[in-house]
Amino acid sequence: MKGLDSVAPMRAQGTADLIADQLRERILDGSFAAGEPINEVHLAARLEMSRGPVREAVQRLVQEGLLTSVRNRGTSVVQLGQADIADIYQGRAAVEREAARVVINREHSELLTALDGVILQMRAALKGRSWGEVARADLKFHQTIVDAAQSRRLSKMFSTLVVETLLCIHMFENIYDPPEGIVAQHQRLIDLLRAGDEAAYLSEIDWHLKNSVKTLSAAEPTAN
Structure with missing residues (x-):
């Protein structure tokens, strides 16, 4: 299902949080295409809700960068270009490098155990060729390291970048090749974390993120 048809009615008492969660998922799984208009009146009717919480949810997603609002032109799903992709990964590099510097100099056995678990999730998703789950495991890996730095602001910044990264990944096909x-x-x-080699880790994360930009830039757009 695409667009409004993918949104389920919310007959129980709903909130802007619940509406935003449903819209976010439908944007990230491609049910709403890049550039697709979001009409609050039609959306409220589909959800069987009043426009108040719908408007609040839409504005929340505008703040997150998933929707864009232009005066006299309405609201639509954001369209990301090559410059946006590079900028998103530049932001990720700044956050992930700082988090790594903090984490690598602390006792991090629990972090390593958690990352080993994410690798298992990644392998399972790859085995099932569930590319959406692969992408989420990929980003969960990096979010786990950032969260281990125990900086509320770093984690908050990275959460926004995770959402934008998922949107980038969904725009293209065959980004995990070879998977x-x-x-x-x-x-x-x-x-490298286990070895405590900060310089080598920072060099590796730089390569990892730059390679991701290169891969996304060369990928074929997903057919809608």
């Missing part, structure tokens, strides 16, 4: 390479890349990051 098994993603496990090896992330295992390398774990090994």
Whole structure:
């Protein structure tokens, strides 16, 4: 299902949070295409809700960068270009490098155990060729490291970048080619964390993120 048809009615008492969650998921799974208009009146009717919480949810997604609002032209799903992709990954590099500097100099055995678990999730998703789950495991890996730095602001900034990264990934096909390479890349990051080699880790994360930009820039757009 596409667009409004993908949104389920909310007959129980709803909130802007619940509406925003449903819209966010439908944007990230491609039910709403890039550039697709979001009409609050039609959306409220589909959800069987008043316009108040719908308007609040839409504005929340505008703040998150998933929707864009232009005066006299309405609201639509954001369209990301090559410059946006590079900018998103530049932001990720700044956050992930700082988080790594903090984490690598602390006791991080629990973090390593958590990352090993994410690798298992990644392998399972790859085995099932569930590319959406692969992408989420990929980003969960990086979010886990950032959260281990125990900086509320770093985690908050990275959460926004995760959403934008998922949107980038969904725009393109065949970004995990060869698919098994993603496990090896992330295992390398774990090994460098375990070794406590800060310089090598920072060099590896720089390569990892720059390679992602290169891969996304060369990928074919997903057919809608």
